[in-house]
Amino acid sequence: MKWLIVSFVLGFNYFVGIYYGIFNLLYSILLAISLFVILRYIKRIKYIPFADYRNSPKTPPISLIIPAFNEEKVIIRTIKFALAVDYPAFEVIVINDGSKDKTLETIIEAFQLGKIDLVHRNFLKTKPVRGFYYNPEIPNLLIVDKERANKADALNCGVNVSRSPYFCSVDADSLLDRESLIRLITPILESNVPVVACGGVVRVLNGVTFKDTIIKEVNLPKNALSVFQVVEYLRAFLFGRVGWDVVNSLLILSGAFTLFNKAAVLEVGGFRPGNITEDMEIIVRLHKYNLKNKKPYRIKFVSDPICWTEVPERIKMLGRQRRRWQLGLMQTIFQHIALLFNPRYGKIGMLVIPYYVFFEMVGPLVEILGYIIVPLAYLLGVLNFEFLILFLILAVFYGILLSTVGIFLEEITYRRYPKWSNLFRLLLYGVYENFGYRQINSFWRTQAFFQYIFGRRKWEYVKGKGTDIENWEKGK
């Protein structure tokens, strides 16, 4: 029996070593690619004729679709920022998804809207629409009031109402940078291959000061939990997504700020209402549909159009958010498990889905088990000191390197946090996050892993982001 336990512990240790070796190798490749791509993009950006695109009548109109549920505290600010976007032709469509608070009344009062009739064609089946609200003085703002369902249903409703060939999903607590849309459409205008979706960077709003619709000062938030998330977002957006974008293998674009080709979304049947992370699911489905039908396509990520979003400042809410993300990831993976190692779907089936299954989905579980079993093995004398150190280097210090490089990328490129004090704080938190924050994240994700396996797939509330708001509630 003892022999069996020792063999298991030893075997697991070797597995962890190899697992982290491969994982870190993949990340190193992504890192190298991103570094090269971002630096090249920064050089190129000076020559991109944004002003020409802005003035060209050929630049396609865009519908900004903002689903809102119980967002009375933040929705006016979001709409004002959306209306202030510098883009030749766009409309803002807010979908009130049966809010129980005064979201609808607040918007009607703030923008002096009146009820109107519109021809509503249910291309994508959604819950019934209760009314449309409009002010002829603000012709590019339309509010749709519908019966309660969920975010995907609200987005589908927005797609039905939208009149533009492209639409951009925006979260109700997210603020768009003035130039964000023109920068987001640029890859679409410049690509020879149809771009079906294009995502931009989501940054942390906490700590940012703004007046009316202008960002005045970008500072790091005072709340430590938020600073950890700043580091995390920099890492995820500046090299994770850029790296995958190069090989047209992006599986996640943030629903807070992604531009979609409407025809492509309609072709795949719109957003899937039962899905927790409908933003990831639709991207997987777009890949699947286009690969299956052998249609040329691109799913792009651009590293400079910015959308600012609030992040949870309380640990309880952050935990809920992270569990939700993990549940959504697993739900999407299992819905599309047929893609796994399926050569018909090229690199998506052979590389990206396996990566998400073995590293993103199972990774937190391996990490948590590693933290328990590896030191235990050392204490039991099964493992030598060198291996323990190797594990720590692979699991912890490599994390520090990744965070530091993420911050470094930000500093040499966009430098949104211009103060030196901010840079030092970011670097410090890049180190700190590997001693506690990262482990607790893995713990939440492991919790969600087992919740999914044992069928407790409930959607959790995320209350009290920066402004104490209550976000999407989804049943079952």
Place this chain on the structure above:
Amino acid sequence: MKACILEVLSGLPLTQVSCSLALENLKNNEPEVRAKALMLLGLTNKFSIKIDPDLLLPSLNDDVWFVRLQAVKAFGTLKHEKAIDILGNLLGDKNWQVRNAASRVLAGMDDTSLDIFLKILKSEDRYARESVCEEIERTNLATRLIGNLDNCDQIIYEKSREILRLMLHLNFSTPLLEYLKKEGKDSLKEKIQIILHEAQTA
């Protein structure tokens, strides 16, 4: 290059020379140049420069949507009666921006444009009829039509009433129902009640 020049000229105070240049380019092969020329010519009223608006009429039927859009916008300031019929046709344009702009321009033309709305609402094309109803509501023309129910000019009254009745027939009833809910003239409310009653009994 020509498009750039015309765009720069649009930003400067207009002169006869710049207008002549724009007129010369109305038939340019490049749609972008045509659109910029129309954008410039749309500003002539602001600078009290006289041009012959008939020269702009063919642009309303241009193959390219953004040229049509600029032409519509130009007629928004030129307010040329000969354009009303073509603008009416554009209410059923396949591009929503053109439709929207055309309805705005027509709605801004006092009651001279009521005939064109009536004509489309009586047409066989359901898509065009619904589009027109939508635009009548979006441009707030519906409120003016309701106000016209009290107009002493019998012709305007009849036309406005007929448009509202036809809209109601297509389920575009919100402006009438909303008027009944808010504070307003009792005489208008009575007339609205009659229209609603007629629709129910029809």
